[in-house]
Amino acid sequence: MTDTELRVSKIQSGTVIDHVSAGEALHVLKLLGIDGTGGTTVSLGMNVPSDRLGRKDVVKVEGRELSDSEAEVLSLIAPEATINIIRDYDVVEKRRVERPEEVGGVLVCPNRECITNAGEPVDPTFAVLDDGLRCEYCGEIVREDITAHLRD
Amino acid sequence: MRHDHLLTAKQLSRADIETVLDRAAAFDDDPEAASERYADTLLALCFFEPSTRTKMSFETAAKRLGGDVVDMGSVESSSVKKGESLADTVRVVEGYADGIVLRHPKQGAAKMASEHVDVPVVNAGDGAGHHPSQTLLDLYTIRERAGLDDISVGIMGDLKYGRTVHSLAHALTNFDVRQHFVSPESLRLPRSVRYDLHEAGAQVREHEDLEAVLPNLDVLYVTRIQRERFPDEDEYEEVAGEYRITPETLDAASDDLAVMHPLPRVDEISGAIDETENATYFEQAHNGVPVRMALLDLLLNDD
Numbered sequence: 001m002t003d004t005e006l007r008v009s010k011i012q013s014g015t016v017i018d019h020v021s022a023g024e025a026l027h028v029l030k031l032l033g034i035d036g037t038g039g040t041t042v043s044l045g046m047n048v049p050s051d052r053l054g055r056k057d058v059v060k061v062e063g064r065e066l067s068d069s070e071a072e073v074l075s076l077i078a079p080e081a082t083i084n085i086i087r088d089y090d091v092v093e094k095r096r097v098e099r100p101e102e103v104g105g106v107l108v109c110p111n112r113e114c115i116t117n118a119g120e121p122v123d124p125t126f127a128v129l130d131d132g133l134r135c136e137y138c139g140e141i142v143r144e145d146i147t148a149h150l151r152d
Numbered sequence: 153m154r155h156d157h158l159l160t161a162k163q164l165s166r167a168d169i170e171t172v173l174d175r176a177a178a179f180d181d182d183p184e185a186a187s188e189r190y191a192d193t194l195l196a197l198c199f200f201e202p203s204t205r206t207k208m209s210f211e212t213a214a215k216r217l218g219g220d221v222v223d224m225g226s227v228e229s230s231s232v233k234k235g236e237s238l239a240d241t242v243r244v245v246e247g248y249a250d251g252i253v254l255r256h257p258k259q260g261a262a263k264m265a266s267e268h269v270d271v272p273v274v275n276a277g278d279g280a281g282h283h284p285s286q287t288l289l290d291l292y293t294i295r296e297r298a299g300l301d302d303i304s305v306g307i308m309g310d311l312k313y314g315r316t317v318h319s320l321a322h323a324l325t326n327f328d329v330r331q332h333f334v335s336p337e338s339l340r341l342p343r344s345v346r347y348d349l350h351e352a353g354a355q356v357r358e359h360e361d362l363e364a365v366l367p368n369l370d371v372l373y374v375t376r377i378q379r380e381r382f383p384d385e386d387e388y389e390e391v392a393g394e395y396r397i398t399p400e401t402l403d404a405a406s407d408d409l410a411v412m413h414p415l416p417r418v419d420e421i422s423g424a425i426d427e428t429e430n431a432t433y434f435e436q437a438h439n440g441v442p443v444r445m446a447l448l449d450l451l452l453n454d455d
Contacts, residue, residue, distance in 0.1 A: 111259065113257070113259050113280065114258065114259050115238070115256075115259065115260040115261045115263075118238075118258050118261075120264055121239050122239070122264045134344070134347075136260075137259065137260025138259035138260040139281070139344040139345075141347055
């Protein structure tokens, strides 16, 4: 076990999201809908040294395994992330995140004139571009600060 | 052409466009040719924003095909005023009509509507987004006046919010057209349209002054610079005069230049242009009927 891993406690079962871009850990929690009120045990390491990234964040979530759709959206804000599924203190699955072709239901379109912001029964859906996201309804392109558009 | 809906000009290939324009030309030559083809066919006009030309030309087109229309009427007199969603409105209208022509102030409204109904939806303008049926009549007009290949088209005015501009720019990428966009910095094409033009490998230049590019143009497509978009009246006055077409402006243009405008115009084209050979905007508006006849013919035909 490395020094970095020792900075935050081991978990018995759940998910360790490693190699999150430095400073993005809180956005990862927001993406997962974790705000501290649900009782989920969470350990965070922020700006810890990383051979691969220089600095990185690590998020450990007790008692919860990330779904495939959560992993897809995670790729948008933490493209270098690795997901480790832990059961009884052992890593039973380890994978890199993969960018999907589109994501739906987790982001809000920043264009106030988009139909997805008009109270209609429609899930905002975004095509994933090489360098951003594009609303499938109004065409708005989001390149910067994607996490600012996560749905509450 | 086989599409269930017409939502944006981006979905149209060159072959699709040529199919519509060729059929429109046939209707233009012989308006009676299909006068009974769509008897018993009803088209629903759902206009959540004011419209004169688009609405009337769709109505005329439907009737010239032997069909009829049902009109939602004004928003003020509809259930929308009671808080009904657009999704519910179109689901109800689907039960009445064989196709829906939708104008709505929100971008993406037609796409969303199309996901809730099984009848064809035609986007007749969605906010600052798209207006593809206007583009088809624009292309028809350009083809008649200048052809659609090896030409230079200037598009001038409010490029940021002008939906007719966005749709036309997309559609022109199907042809060998050099596109010159002329606008104040504050009203440049939106990032999403520039992205698409880049992806399509379009020949595009952006300018703030018409002067330099005007002599090379075959078509000048003018749109209204919208006063209400400017935070400062003085700022509007400063640029508005720069984007007004007068007979003097055209001194530097080719004699064959076609001056187009989706209408309504305010003062961006001087009335003195109307009687010149350059004025093409009323002919353009007239073309709305045969082009929309052709479009409806292709969308409503089950064969």
